[in-house]
Amino acid sequence: MKILVCIKQVPDSAQIRVHPVTNTIMRQGVPTIINPYDLFSLEEALRLRDKFGGEVTTLTMGPPMAAESLRKTLAIGADRAILLTDRFFAGADTLATTYALAQAIQKIQKTWGDLDLVFTGKQTIDGDTAQVGPGVAKRLNLLQLTYVSKIVEADAEKREVVIERRAEGGTQVLKTKMPCLIAMLEGTNEVRRGSISDSLRAARAEIITWSAKDAEIEDLGKCGLKGSPTIVKKVFAPPVRTDRAAFVEPGKNAGESADVLIEAIFKRHPALEEDMTKLASGF
Amino acid sequence: MSDKPAPAAPQQSRASAKKELPEHFRGYKHVWVFVELERGEVHPVSWELLGAGRKLADQLKVDLAAVVLGAPGEATRNAVKESFVYGADLAYLVEDSILGDYRNEPFSKAVTQLVNTHKPEILLLGATTLGRDLAGSVATTLLTGLTADCTELAVDADGSLAATRPTFGGSLLCTIYTLNYRPQMATVRPRQLPTPVRDETRVGRVVEFKADLDEDKIITKLLKFIPDRESSKSNLAFADVVVAGGLGLQSAENYQLVRNLASALGAEFGGSRPLVQKGWISSDRQIGQTGKSIRPKLYIAAGISGAIQHRVGVEGADCIVAINTDKNAPIFDFAHIGIVTDAIRLLPALTEAFRKRLSPENADRLAG
Ligand SMILES: Cc1cc2nc3c(=O)[nH]c(=O)nc-3n(C[C@H](O)[C@H](O)[C@H](O)COP(=O)(O)OP(=O)(O)OC[C@H]3O[C@@H](n4cnc5c(N)ncnc54)[C@H](O)[C@@H]3O)c2cc1C
Ligand SMILES: Nc1ncnc2c1ncn2[C@@H]1O[C@H](COP(=O)(O)O)[C@@H](O)[C@H]1O
Numbered sequence: 001m002k003i004l005v006c007i008k009q010v011p012d013s014a015q016i017r018v019h020p021v022t023n024t025i026m027r028q029g030v031p032t033i034i035n036p037y038d039l040f041s042l043e044e045a046l047r048l049r050d051k052f053g054g055e056v057t058t059l060t061m062g063p064p065m066a067a068e069s070l071r072k073t074l075a076i077g078a079d080r081a082i083l084l085t086d087r088f089f090a091g092a093d094t095l096a097t098t099y100a101l102a103q104a105i106q107k108i109q110k111t112w113g114d115l116d117l118v119f120t121g122k123q124t125i126d127g128d129t130a131q132v133g134p135g136v137a138k139r140l141n142l143l144q145l146t147y148v149s150k151i152v153e154a155d156a157e158k159r160e161v162v163i164e165r166r167a168e169g170g171t172q173v174l175k176t177k178m179p180c181l182i183a184m185l186e187g188t189n190e191v192r193r194g195s196i197s198d199s200l201r202a203a204r205a206e207i208i209t210w211s212a213k214d215a216e217i218e219d220l221g222k223c224g225l226k227g228s229p230t231i232v233k234k235v236f237a238p239p240v241r242t243d244r245a246a247f248v249e250p251g252k253n254a255g256e257s258a259d260v261l262i263e264a265i266f267k268r269h270p271a272l273e274e275d276m277t278k279l280a281s282g283f
Numbered sequence: 284m285s286d287k288p289a290p291a292a293p294q295q296s297r298a299s300a301k302k303e304l305p306e307h308f309r310g311y312k313h314v315w316v317f318v319e320l321e322r323g324e325v326h327p328v329s330w331e332l333l334g335a336g337r338k339l340a341d342q343l344k345v346d347l348a349a350v351v352l353g354a355p356g357e358a359t360r361n362a363v364k365e366s367f368v369y370g371a372d373l374a375y376l377v378e379d380s381i382l383g384d385y386r387n388e389p390f391s392k393a394v395t396q397l398v399n400t401h402k403p404e405i406l407l408l409g410a411t412t413l414g415r416d417l418a419g420s421v422a423t424t425l426l427t428g429l430t431a432d433c434t435e436l437a438v439d440a441d442g443s444l445a446a447t448r449p450t451f452g453g454s455l456l457c458t459i460y461t462l463n464y465r466p467q468m469a470t471v472r473p474r475q476l477p478t479p480v481r482d483e484t485r486v487g488r489v490v491e492f493k494a495d496l497d498e499d500k501i502i503t504k505l506l507k508f509i510p511d512r513e514s515s516k517s518n519l520a521f522a523d524v525v526v527a528g529g530l531g532l533q534s535a536e537n538y539q540l541v542r543n544l545a546s547a548l549g550a551e552f553g554g555s556r557p558l559v560q561k562g563w564i565s566s567d568r569q570i571g572q573t574g575k576s577i578r579p580k581l582y583i584a585a586g587i588s589g590a591i592q593h594r595v596g597v598e599g600a601d602c603i604v605a606i607n608t609d610k611n612a613p614i615f616d617f618a619h620i621g622i623v624t625d626a627i628r629l630l631p632a633l634t635e636a637f638r639k640r641l642s643p644e645n646a647d648r649l650a651g
Contacts, residue, residue, distance in 0.1 A: 094422075095422070125452060126451055127450075128449075128452075130419070130432075133419065134415075145503075146416045167413065169510055174504065176503040176504070229426075229461050229464040230430060230461050230462075233458050233459065235450075236457075238454075238456055245603075245605060245614075245615040245619060245621030246620050246621070247621050247622065248622045254633075255635070255636065258629060258635070258637075261604070265602065265620060273641075275580060276524060276549075276641055277641045279524060279549040
């Protein structure tokens with residue numbers, strides 16, 4: 001089975017700081033990680049390869065330093081890694097990103113043969129749009145399966161895939177045909193650590209690096225800032241509430257504290273008492 | 284890379300670039316809301332969107348249209364009626380037996396055809412699993428911009444949609460415009476915007492639309508739908524009272540204190556993300572950026588520090604009560620009422636005190 005996994009290198013968002021004066025993101029020294037959601041898709045891809053044979057290629061579009069993240073995917077067990085990097089791609093929104101990725105994926109298919117499956121993560125933790133997967137699928141005319149909680153069956157011979165998908169009120173069991181694009185839900189599998197031989201191989205492996213020209217991107221006007229219909233007009237920190245919580249002094253014991261707290265709540269929101277009385281008695 | 288706010292400099296120059304809408308987009312008019320109807324039920328985010336859409340349409344002096352796709356029948360017709368009650372002027376109705384369950388292929392086809400025929404300037408969808416799956420394909424097919432997971436929508440002086448969304452895990456907000464392309468598309472998080480007041484007297488015009496759909500040409504088939512078990516299903520997003528716990532509770536056993544209080548109040552219970560990771564609660568009970576957004580009248584947070592990713596999911600609450608041993612915990616920066624004390628000891632007392640206070644005898648007193 002020939003499988004491609006799109007990954008993205010992202011700043012470790014727990015550590016993002018905003019400059020208090022200029023309101024810009026302070027990236028210096030912020031460590032980067034593979035977008036955590038992508039790892040569930042990578043794991044699923046590796047499992048299918050282990051079961052059916054074939055190869056797993058990882059692809060990212062990003063700055064040269066994103067090669068680090070790709071190397072990690074090799075250490076986890078991917079067979080080949082491709083970095084798409086060029087100044088033409090800078091400032092891309094999702095539409096421009098999916099254009100470049102889709103073009104690169106076509107070049108990958110020209111070079112190494114047609115893909116059976118393409119995986120993306122559910123969403124990124126920096127862009128957070130969950131749009132790149134559906135966009136790539138649309139551009140490549142792949143059937144799309146998002147929020148997948150389980151791959152029930154993938155039959156390379158019959159070219160059929162059966163999956164479970166998280167819907168709003170339950171789980172859909174869907175059957176579709178390869179080639180298709182799958183975005184796994186988080187927490188759906190245990191991401192492997194990779195073997196020692198994989199990490200040795202990864203340390204020495206070549207990260208295939210493609211410029212826009214190498215990837216044979218047809219129309220540079222559809223890439224990067226130029227190809228992006230959306231623009232970010234303003235970036236700002238969430239408004240800070242200047243008033244802190246009104247503190248209630250705890251009583252001598254928990255019982256007293258509970259009483260003063262309830263008093264404070266109902267004093268602030270008198271209507272709550274009636275609402276909550278109804279709710280507590282079950283109607 | 285996508286919708287990424289930094290670096291600020293080059294984008295600012297682009298932001299001030301002259302906006303000239305190409306000729307063929309000038310005819311795109313009116314605000315549309317996609318009404319999310321699945322298996323006969325409308326996702327409440329649709330009504331929230333109609334509330335927001337109404338304001339945008341009034342400002343732009345255009346119509347607000349609901350887009351209803353569904354299988355022929357009562358539920359679909361009802362969704363149309365309800366759309367008027369919540370503020371729509373008209374509804375585009377696509378009735379087809381193919382559209383009873385959500386699947387990407389027929390839904391994105393139908394919506395794309397509808398947009399290409401009737402040309403809206405703004406198209407809003409809920410940021411649900413359905414809405415996000417659909418919006419990404421529709422926007423790419425139409426080659427237009429899409430701003431995901433917005434928390435606020437406005438129209439600026441020249442009539443463009445200003446869509447504001449959190450980014451970098453909620454530590455920043457950014458306002459995004461779609462220049463020179465139509466429709467301007469956005470998905471909006473459930474429970475971020477208020478549900479509009481119902482107006483039962485409102486009626487509207489129905490425009491039926493025949494989409495070119497053929498089951499034989501749709502490759503993806505639904506084999507089965509397994510509904511969430513009603514009993515264990517969390518109704519967090521729509522609960523009036525929510526009690527939640529965090530790592531400060533120190534053990535799964537102590538988390539039971541949160542459930543006890545919730546049960547005494549007839550409330551829903553939830554928690555911070557680490558509790559899901561520890562397996563103390565199921566993932567549909569996680570509150571915050573990567574969990575549920577809630578908008579209750581009362582939110583009680585016990586032993587939760589109030590990290591930004593938690594905060595963005597609870598800020599819509601009318602009254603936030605925080606119980607924390609650390610008076611400097613960030614949660615006190617956005618809670619309305621705080622108490623610096625041990626939650627493990629306070630929770631049982633609070634459960635008891637609420638029981639007494641909210642007992643039926645007291646209810647009689649209130650009513651009398
Ligand atoms: C990409 C990303 C997404 C995330 N999404 C979410 C999300 O959706 N929701 C979410 O909640 N988090 C999310 N997080 C995690 C978030 O950053 C915090 O780590 C998390 O919210 C902290 O949980 P906590 O408050 O329970 O634990 P802690 O931060 O450890 O806080 C425990 C608190 O309990 C207090 N405490 C200790 N003992 C007691 C006691 N006996 N009585 C009372 N108080 C006590 C402490 O003072 C402390 O304030 C996300 C993180 C990332 C990176
Ligand atoms: N620059 C990129 N390079 C490769 N894959 C990406 C890139 N951006 C997004 N993706 C993929 O698309 C998914 C959804 O991203 P997003 O739409 O940004 O939330 C991610 O989980 C990745 O798998």
